Amino acid sequence: MAPTLDIEKLRLGDLIEISRGTYQHWAVYVGNGYVVHLAPPCEGPGGGSSSMMSVLADSAMVKKEFLWNVVEEDEWQVNNGLDREHSPRLGFVIANEAMGWVGRSVPYSIFSGNCEHFVNNLRYGKNVSGQVTQATNAAIGLGAAGLVVFGVLALARGIGRENRNKE
Known part of the structure; x- marks a missing residue:
């Protein structure tokens, strides 16, 4: 172009x-x-x-x-x-x-x-540098999203164990 x-x-x-x-x-x-x-x-x-x-x-x-x-x-x-x-x-x-x-x-x-x-x-x-700021914010966002997913999976795993222990 x-x-x-x-x-x-x-x-x-x-x-x-x-x-x-x-x-x-x-x-x-x-x-x-x-x-x-x-x-x-x-x-x-x-x-x-x-x-x-x-x-x-x-x-x-x-x-x-x-x-x-x-x-x-x-x-x-x-x-x-x-x-x-x-x-x-x-x-x-x-x-x-x-x-x-x-x-x-x-x-x-x-x-x-x-x-x-x-x-x-x-x-x-x-x-x-706006590019560095954007990349840093994106990485932080991805890291936070990863922690949320990890937390949800850990919570689901813990609930699954509790339900198995009750049976």
């Missing part, structure tokens, strides 16, 4: 969310059609973070690449969704700071230092 937005409408510091199927890759717009983003060092130019190997990486390279090379054929959108909760920094400040990171290798953790953490830190000064 072709990109979903006109590049002319992008503003410095806009956060770009790129759908990679099972997860979202994030970049920050720095002007003239370029974005800055985190990508595992094992991926070549234009590779973005489309590889599941990024989950296993313990470091990532900060890259400046042309937006279309990062997006490729994936769907994308501007997503400055945290603007309602946090005050964004000025666009030129975000872009300048992002450019200062280009070429650096940084520690990477899918849980505390992924590409979404990186861009949110640039825009808001907040190390947050």
